[in-house]
Amino acid sequence: MTERDVYRLPRERLGALVARLERDYRVLGPAPRGDTYAWEELRPGDPVSLDYPTTMLPLRALLAPQREVLFTFRRGDDGEVAFDPPADERPLALLGVHGCDLTGLRVLRAFHDSGTRDRLVTNRLDRAFIVGLACWVPCLGEAFCRDMGSLDNEIPADLYAWDIGDVLLVKVLTNRGRDVLTEVTPMEAATAEEVVTLRRRLRVRLEAFPQHLKFAPERLPIALEAAEGDLLWDANADRCLSCGRCNLVCPTCTCFDVTDASPLDGRTGVRVRTWTGCQVTGFSRVAGGHDFRPGRAQQLRYRIFRKGKYMPERYGMVGCTGCGRCPHHCPTRISIREIFRQVGGTA
Amino acid sequence: MVQNRMIPEPCRIYEAMQQTPREVHFVVEAPKREPFRPEPGQFVMISIPGIGEAPISLAALPGEGAAEGTFEMLIRRAGRLTNLITRLKPGDTMYVRGPFGRRVTWEKFEGSNLILIAGGLGLAPLRPFVQRSLLHRELFRRIDILVGARAPEEILFKEDLASWSARRDDVRVLVSVDAARSTWSGRIGVITTLFDEIDADVEDAYAFICGPPVMYRHCLRKLLGMGLYENHLWMTLERRMKCGIGLCGNCQMNGLYVCQEGPLFSYREVRHLKEAV
Structure with missing residues (x-):
């Protein structure tokens, strides 16, 4: 990997990131629910934990919800029916999206961009602010994200974070991502020691994620x-x-x-x-x-x-x-x- | 902002003619939001807000079998929605989206013999094919219309069949029923028994098949056995549909969306698909 455009985000600045995003977005992050995790709304001041295995429901639960209103209708006294499209929503900011779920959003995008589609899902995808997060250990025993090219997928994140301890190293992937990061950190480049740490952890990670398939x-x-x-x-x-x-x-x-x-x-x-x-x-x-x-x-x-x-x-x-x-x-x-x-x- | 493609358009019902105890023939105002110029084989989504929505074949196209600015459908009472729709009267409104489906243009069929085959309710989607071929009669050679029904009282579009039969010089109409009482003087037998009476040159014939799922394998087998080309065998395939725009997934047939790539397919296009016929 190259470390171009990788900046330091001290862990204690995560709250500032949430507060910044909250101005323009409905901010969601992983939170424990029962014996699994789910995406829940983060308020400024809420503790931000990016350490989670995986959620039960995929992110499409937020972008193409399980129950989605296509339109509402009202029947007038004359019997005629008027239709209203769904109201505008606050755009989503998703904090800590793992590689597999980033890939899921990519596929969702490819699907909804093809042919004659309605725009409900693509509008949400277009407007969402996405902070990707690298995994260090496998979550589910059945996962094979490395085989499917998801383990190190960073697309379509705006910012992509590696948690290396006291500090997160954050890569800027879009202009929108740069604008937000600039507002919450002084944009300090990762130190040589931090880059070496990151490289070592990425090397070690490959052993934690064995390959299961013997073909591409x-x-x-x-x-x-x-x-x-x-x-x-x-x-x-x-x-x-x-x-x-x-x-x-x-x-x-x-x-x-x-x-x-x-x-x-x-x-x-x-x-x-x-x-x-x-x-x-x-x-x-x-x-x-x-x-x-x-x-x-x-x-x-x-x-x-x-x-x-x-x-x-x-x-x-x-x-x-x-x-x-x-x-x-x-x-x-x-x-x-x-x-x-x-x-x-x-x- | 792109139009929300799931929002239907109100369309006035001009006529609602009970054809059998189960089926009503509707003449409806065409949608106006976008130009409504469907091809044979296309369909619309019909709904009543609060009840639901269902895909319905076009049974006549504007400016062809139907008057300009209108279209026709034959709706069978089969569930909650169609129970209500078949009770609607002229002056009432139904809600329409479409047309949907692939647009197959007709240049490639010109100059050929046409064999038009319908079983049961399949005569509704086949009707625009018949109407177009009769409207441009001079562009085609022989035209054979083969219609099957389960019983004489289930034969649909009887007036059409009579008027098509009346053009005996240039169209042949053959009707058969699966079973009948002794008062029926017509043919008895499954639809494929009519195929023996086709004497058009098969090298030069296109066949169009619309009918219940069980019909296709039998018809295809017989027509292929008679020597028709695989890409001259066209059929409309019915599937469950909830959107018409290639999203809901219910109509997927292997890798194809029937609502987008179909419902009109040639046999050559789908012969390798295990989920087709």
Whole structure:
């Protein structure tokens, strides 16, 4: 790595960073919730802890929420209906985004930028201020972020931080990032000793994150295509409960259902989209009852193919970040990493 | 600010004609927010705010089968939304987004024989194909229209079938039902039994198929066996859809979004896809 544009942010200045961001953004950071972590709002003065393993829900929960109002409507006395798009929101500032979740945002961006899209998600992505954070130790045992190129991914962060102890070394990646950092620190370059420390820790980190796949992710589309008729899908699907948890915790799942909600008077209401997923029974069922993707093996194959084949072919990015959430939260431990490992072989 | 593509547009219902106990034929004002110039095979999203939204095939296009500034649909009562929509009357409003789907232009079909095949409700999406080919009759050679229904009382667009049949010099209409009482004097048998009566030169024929999911494999197999080219076999594929703009994912078929790349596909385009037909 080069240490150009890397500056010192003493830990005690984190509060100042939050206070600065709070002026323009709704600031969120990781916070413990139950036995996992979740993104929660930070207020000026709140303690800022950037030491967390991973959140259960991916960041898309903030950028493409589980329940999102598409519009509200009002039916007038003449019966005519007026529609209102959702109100403007405060832009988000996300403090301490790990590499896998940064990759998740990149994929979300690639997906929403393609074709004729609505702008709800891209607007949030455009306006969000993102502070990336390097990981030093693996979080979930099922993670394989290094294999998927997420471990050292810094895009689309505005600022990217390495926590090396008393001080964070912060790399400036965008003009917006530079403006904010300039306001909270005197922009002191990292010292030689700090740079050496950083380099040592990055070297040691590679041992903490072993590689699991013996091939590059670019080979996934070909490897999967060759395995389309594989019994592997049945073997894994035998354990699948169709609960859809893998869809919910995935940073790159994007599918939704659309429903209307209205009080009994029917005069006002909302049309909302809510997350759904390809592993949920009925996802591909049409009026009349025909299901175009019946059977768990086909559904599982579809999910893995979308991540490893369809998304790279369509959007130019592999749809798996290697975050390890789907196997970790799967009640029967179906593992996308193991499936990739098996279909990819040793080449 | 880009238009929120999920917000529908109010469109007045001009006519609502009960065709069978289950199906209502609507003539509706075309959306005006953007130019509404659909191609055969495209669809719209229809909704009632507070109830929901569903994809519906266009059954006639403005300025072709439908009057300029209007379009037509045949809506079957199949769920909560369509139960309510099929009760709407002329003067009522329905809410429309679209048209959606791939625009397949017709230059490549000109000069050829057309074989137009519909099963059941599939006659609704097929109707714009028939109407366009009859509107420009001189551009095509033989035209065969093959229609299947489960029973005589389920045959749709009977007036259309009669008027198309009346052009017996330049169009042939064959109708078959799967089963019927003895009062039915027409053909009995699944739709593929009609294919034996096609005598158009298959080298030069395009076929268009619209029907229930079960129909496609049988039709494709028979047409391929007759010698049609794979890229001359066109079909509209139905899928669950919640947005029409390639986002909701419900309609994905392998790597394709049916609402974007379809719903009209040639067999050659999808023959390698395990999730197609």
